[in-house]
Amino acid sequence: SQQGEEDPQALSIQEGENATMNCSYKTSINNLQWYRQNSGRGLVHLILIRSNEREKHSGRLRVTLDTSKKSSSLLITASRAADTASYFCATRNTNAGKSTFGDGTTLTVKP
Amino acid sequence: GAVVSQHPSWVICKSGTSVKIECRSLDFQATTMFWYRQFPKQSLMLMATSNEGSKATYEQGVEKDKFLINHASLTLSTLTVTSAHPEDSSFYICSAPKLGQGSYEQYFGPGTRLTVT
Numbered sequence: 608s609q610q611g612e613e614d615p616q617a618l619s620i621q622e623g624e625n626a627t628m629n630c631s632y633k634t635s636i637n638n639l640q641w642y643r644q645n646s647g648r649g650l651v652h653l654i655l656i657r658s659n660e661r662e663k664h665s666g667r668l669r670v671t672l673d674t675s676k677k678s679s680s681l682l683i684t685a686s687r688a689a690d691t692a693s694y695f696c697a698t699r700n701t702n703a704g705k706s707t708f709g710d711g712t713t714l715t716v717k718p
Numbered sequence: 719g720a721v722v723s724q725h726p727s728w729v730i731c732k733s734g735t736s737v738k739i740e741c742r743s744l745d746f747q748a749t750t751m752f753w754y755r756q757f758p759k760q761s762l763m764l765m766a767t768s769n770e771g772s773k774a775t776y777e778q779g780v781e782k783d784k785f786l787i788n789h790a791s792l793t794l795s796t797l798t799v800t801s802a803h804p805e806d807s808s809f810y811i812c813s814a815p816k817l818g819q820g821s822y823e824q825y826f827g828p829g830t831r832l833t834v835t
Contacts, residue, residue: 649828
């Protein structure tokens, strides 16, 4: 079974609004990464957050990690139509080990 | 940033034939690479861990004899789908970890879309 579960499964918002996606996982982790995937394409790394970090920012992206609740969130502020994609979280329980992916959230940003 | 390439980007083959997919780390060495499969509108499922110089480690339910993995060098891993069938049609993605700022970041290839007719 998947390590991570993401919600919502699908999210539709207007351009300019913020989008929040959540990811929960079951076992202890070393780090968690968020990825973006456009339809039929490869994955693009967005942010990596380590287990001893609580929050990270990158441009319009903000990621939080709560290891006590085994959950993470990805916030995209001031969304753009070009942000339309699927977003996945992936956890690793060792530094360089395999990634276990959540089910993903499909984000649609309407212009 | 690190770059991982895959070749081919897409392939169509007939049932019963074999297809080889290459995964290369272009600007770093990777003793380990990972192979994933993704069905339409689904998440990525890890198939196997490719280890340079030793046998691959397969996830439960993945047939070793059907999905042959060879990690011939520190920059190349190959996945061969043997005797392909239509149900093997999928998007295959590899990744390789590279040490960044204190942590390994997984860099993914662009994927290979396999269609078996």
